Amino acid sequence: MLRLDNVTIQFGGLTALKDVDFTMGGDQLVGLVGPNGAGKTTLFNAISGLVRPTQGQIGFDGVDISRKPLYTRARMGIGRTFQIPQPMHELTVRENLVVAQRFGNGKVDHARIDELLAFMDLSAQAERDAATGLALQELKRLEVAKALATEPKLLLLDEVLAGLETNAKRYFTAKLNELHRRFKIGILIIEHDIETISTLCQRIVVLNFGQVIADGTPDIVFRDPAVIKSYTGAAHA
Numbered sequence: 001m002l003r004l005d006n007v008t009i010q011f012g013g014l015t016a017l018k019d020v021d022f023t024m025g026g027d028q029l030v031g032l033v034g035p036n037g038a039g040k041t042t043l044f045n046a047i048s049g050l051v052r053p054t055q056g057q058i059g060f061d062g063v064d065i066s067r068k069p070l071y072t073r074a075r076m077g078i079g080r081t082f083q084i085p086q087p088m089h090e091l092t093v094r095e096n097l098v099v100a101q102r103f104g105n106g107k108v109d110h111a112r113i114d115e116l117l118a119f120m121d122l123s124a125q126a127e128r129d130a131a132t133g134l135a136l137q138e139l140k141r142l143e144v145a146k147a148l149a150t151e152p153k154l155l156l157l158d159e160v161l162a163g164l165e166t167n168a169k170r171y172f173t174a175k176l177n178e179l180h181r182r183f184k185i186g187i188l189i190i191e192h193d194i195e196t197i198s199t200l201c202q203r204i205v206v207l208n209f210g211q212v213i214a215d216g217t218p219d220i221v222f223r224d225p226a227v228i229k230s231y232t233g234a235a236h237a
């Protein structure tokens with residue numbers, strides 16, 4: 001469903017992604033890991049359309065989307081969350097989902113919004129002000145609900161588990177598993193916590209300095225000397 005061929009992204013003199021080749025199927029749940037600054041969010045930005053590749057191509061459902069605008073990609077079925085939750089200010093939780101639906105397939109469907117709110121355990125918060133009325137965990141749930149409201153076939157989750165305490169993390173991990181099963185969509189998730197990502201994903205892709213250095217099951221990937229070195233190297237940097 002998603003295919004990156006030789007994707008390179010440069011910001012001035014900085015190469016954030018270098019010759020990235022990557023494919024994933026529509027039913028996969030894939031973890032994307034790597035040290036700070038490795039290029040993970042940039043990869044999401046390239047797929048969702050916030051940045052354009054300097055070189056290479058991005059294909060989605062057989063169509064070259066490398067140069068398609070953000071909203072076209074959203075309508076084709078690419079949904080995402082942001083590393084820092086970005087609720088629309090002065091709108092309620094429900095109104096945020098209305099905006100997301102308009103951005104997605106264009107139609108507002110309140111029954112579907114109710115379903116998504118219930119699924120993400122946000123029904124009680126539906127009429128609250130999103131920017132000020134929510135705890136961190138609720139904000140993260142809203143981020144996911146917003147992405148789901150665009151009706152994605154591929155969901156990109158950028159550190160939705162980061163900053164949560166252990167119980168909240170467990171709850172969220174179970175929720176993502178359920179989401180993957182129930183909505184039958186592909187999920188690519190960025191997460192630093194190795195234990196969490198290993199529990200959630202059967203396939204892990206590791207980025208380091210903008211390059212894919214490993215791709216496989218958690219067992220194999222997290223025992224790979226190059227992966228261990230990339231993490232310890234970053235810790236010493």
Ligand SMILES: Nc1ncnc2c1ncn2[C@@H]1O[C@H](COP(=O)(O)OP(=O)(O)OP(=O)(O)O)[C@@H](O)[C@H]1O
Nearest residue numbers: 011014016034035036037038039040041042043083
């Ligand atoms: N719009 C931009 N303009 C210039 N440089 C950028 C831009 N976006 C990202 N970068 C740089 O590209 C590199 C990769 O950044 P990116 O945010 O993709 O890393 P990351 O793997 O998501 O890191 P983290 O784990 O800290 O979130 C970094 O050096 C970053 O400073």
Ligand SMILES: [Mg+2]
Nearest residue numbers: 040041042083
């Ligand atoms: Mg990031």
